[in-house]
Amino acid sequence: MKIEQELENTSSLHKEFKNLLDQDFKDRKLKENEIVQALVTEITKNFIVVDIKAKMEGMIPIEEFKNDDELSKLKVGSKIDVFLERIESFKGEIVISRDKARKMKAWKKMEKAFANQDELTGYITGRVKGGFITTVDGLPCFMPSSQIDVKPLKKFDSLMNIPVKVVATRIDKNRGNVCVSRRQVLEKSKNAEIVEALKNINEGDIIDDALVKATTDWGIFLDIKGVDALLHVSDLSHGRVKKPSDLVSIGQKIKVKIIKIDKKTNRVSASVKALTEDPYEKIEKKYKVGETYEGIVTKIMDYGCFVKIEEGVEGLIHNSELDWTNRNIRPSSVLSVSQKIKFKVVNVDKEAKRISLSYKAILANPWEEIREKIGEEVKIKIKNITEKAIFGEINGTNLVGMLHYKEISYQENIGNLKQFKKDDIINVKIIEIKDEKIKFSKRALDKDPLDWFKDNNKKVGDIITTRIHEVLKTGVKVSIDKDKKLIASIRKIDLAKESVDARPEVFSPGNALDAKIVELSIKDRIFKLSVKAAQIDEEKSLISKFGKGATKSGATLKGIFEKAIGKKKDKDK
Numbered sequence: 001m002k003i004e005q006e007l008e009n010t011s012s013l014h015k016e017f018k019n020l021l022d023q024d025f026k027d028r029k030l031k032e033n034e035i036v037q038a039l040v041t042e043i044t045k046n047f048i049v050v051d052i053k054a055k056m057e058g059m060i061p062i063e064e065f066k067n068d069d070e071l072s073k074l075k076v077g078s079k080i081d082v083f084l085e086r087i088e089s090f091k092g093e094i095v096i097s098r099d100k101a102r103k104m105k106a107w108k109k110m111e112k113a114f115a116n117q118d119e120l121t122g123y124i125t126g127r128v129k130g131g132f133i134t135t136v137d138g139l140p141c142f143m144p145s146s147q148i149d150v151k152p153l154k155k156f157d158s159l160m161n162i163p164v165k166v167v168a169t170r171i172d173k174n175r176g177n178v179c180v181s182r183r184q185v186l187e188k189s190k191n192a193e194i195v196e197a198l199k200n201i202n203e204g205d206i207i208d209d210a211l212v213k214a215t216t217d218w219g220i221f222l223d224i225k226g227v228d229a230l231l232h233v234s235d236l237s238h239g240r241v242k243k244p245s246d247l248v249s250i251g252q253k254i255k256v257k258i259i260k261i262d263k264k265t266n267r268v269s270a271s272v273k274a275l276t277e278d279p280y281e282k283i284e285k286k287y288k289v290g291e292t293y294e295g296i297v298t299k300i301m302d303y304g305c306f307v308k309i310e311e312g313v314e315g316l317i318h319n320s321e322l323d324w325t326n327r328n329i330r331p332s333s334v335l336s337v338s339q340k341i342k343f344k345v346v347n348v349d350k351e352a353k354r355i356s357l358s359y360k361a362i363l364a365n366p367w368e369e370i371r372e373k374i375g376e377e378v379k380i381k382i383k384n385i386t387e388k389a390i391f392g393e394i395n396g397t398n399l400v401g402m403l404h405y406k407e408i409s410y411q412e413n414i415g416n417l418k419q420f421k422k423d424d425i426i427n428v429k430i431i432e433i434k435d436e437k438i439k440f441s442k443r444a445l446d447k448d449p450l451d452w453f454k455d456n457n458k459k460v461g462d463i464i465t466t467r468i469h470e471v472l473k474t475g476v477k478v479s480i481d482k483d484k485k486l487i488a489s490i491r492k493i494d495l496a497k498e499s500v501d502a503r504p505e506v507f508s509p510g511n512a513l514d515a516k517i518v519e520l521s522i523k524d525r526i527f528k529l530s531v532k533a534a535q536i537d538e539e540k541s542l543i544s545k546f547g548k549g550a551t552k553s554g555a556t557l558k559g560i561f562e563k564a565i566g567k568k569k570d571k572d573k
Contacts (some may be wrong), residue, residue, distance in 0.1 A: 401438025
């Protein structure tokens with residue numbers, strides 16, 4: 001009974017101890033997945049033993065202390081932060097981690113730094129595609145290549161595994177991603193320096209020792225008292241500058257004027273031309289429209305030539321002002337760079353700083369000379385033949401005019417174009433010049449067949465004798481003059497008064513045919529003949545002569561003709 005009583009007392013003590021221990025744990029408020037402070041109780045070859053005031057001690061692998069200098073400083077009695085994963089595992093052990101504690105602390109620090117944009121210290125430990133691995137408080141982060149410096153680096157070995165200042169630009173805790181930037185730290189520092197340096201310069205200041213740092217096609221980069229400044233190519237000179245590198249070289253010190261300081265962007269703009277008077281201020285007094293001056297051709301473009309008139313002043317000769325005869329001429333075929341030429345001023349625009357020049361104005365105007373030759377015979381060289389016209393250049397000039405097919409001969413036959421070919425030289429007459437367009441005529445060199453009517457005093461209403469030239473299904477063609485240059489068409493309906501007699505097949509080439517002039521306009525080159533109208537007139541004449549009172553006596557047209565013929569026979573006897 002005594003033994004049983006002792007065992008019962010022992011069990012009671014164990015229960016009491018357990019309750020007291022559980023209450024102690026409860027008072028300590030240990031929670032899983034949180035950082036707790038631990039006391040190092042033992043350091044072995046493979047583990048660090050720590051006490052977190054739990055039911056038992058925890059063990060951390062020694063590898064979690066080898067990535068930094070912490071292990072060398074660690075000793076029994078040291079206090080460290082650990083991450084409590086499990087208060088009691090399935091084995092009845094405490095699960096804790098030094099690495100996870102570091103990472104959790106690093107994340108909290110990173111989140112706070114990201115929110116405040118605080119600077120952090122990191123180590124660039126390796127390179128990956130697109131950037132670098134940067135460790136910040138044991139937390140691996142990604143730094144894009146563009147964020148390692150303010151300018152692209154060819155070599156970065158000097159930055160590896162040394163402390164560098166960075167800021168977090170993006171974090172994703174769920175994915176465990178952090179992006180950092182060293183460039184932003186450098187730019188911030190640089191901007192602070194610039195802001196301080198800008199206190200020493202003002203707009204309007206003249207700087208005698210601006211240092212040329214770099215040149216481009218569009219400007220020059222300067223160092224002005226520690227501040228970067230831009231000298232744009234348009235501010236180098238009042239005139240046009242081909243390349244800034246033609247005027248300055250890297251390392252050279254030049255005199256400039258500060259023309260603008262942008263406080264928001266800390267950008268400084270400088271100017272050289274602002275140091276001298278604008279030559280365009282008095283340009284209208286120096287160069288008068290219509291006057292002749294000299295200059296040097298500086299540049300040739302597709303649309304014209306630039307000419308230097310004086311330092312800082314250039315004028316433009318447009319293509320249309322290069323040649324009298326060709327508005328679309330290639331400038332390089334007329335002028336060349338560095339050529340000294342004379343010109344006339346066409347227009348001066350002070351506000352736009354533009355001067356328009358003319359090269360052709362100093363040359364003889366062929367149009368003025370050619371206008372005096374209207375109505376004269378000239379020789380032309382055929383340059384081109386189209387479907388309806390010939391284009392030829394007047395000998396001794398660059399002037400080209402048109403010879404329409406209707407002006408080749410008075411027959412106005414388009415087939416006449418076939419007798420000519422390119423480079424043929426022919427005689428023509430200039431008949432018109434309008435809006436710098438020339439019209440030629442070849443037929444104007446010949447006598448006009450229509451003059452026959454004037455020469456023979458023929459007019460509308462007269463009856464003339466013609467000769468059948470050609471018989472057609474629709475009528476006949478007749479020649480009026482002996483040379484057969486004046487040809488007229490008589491329609492079938494106009495061949496006879498009676499339709500039975502108006503058949504073209506009853507007529508033969510060479511036969512005489514009397515016809516009446518029913519229409520005539522020499523100006524419009526229109527004339528019309530009618531046999532029918534001539535017969536009607538003849539009939540009216542006979543009735544008038546022999547049939548007076550015939551209606552009352554019952555006389556017929558047949559009787560009148562017979563009477564007229566009879567009288568003619570008696571007269572012949």
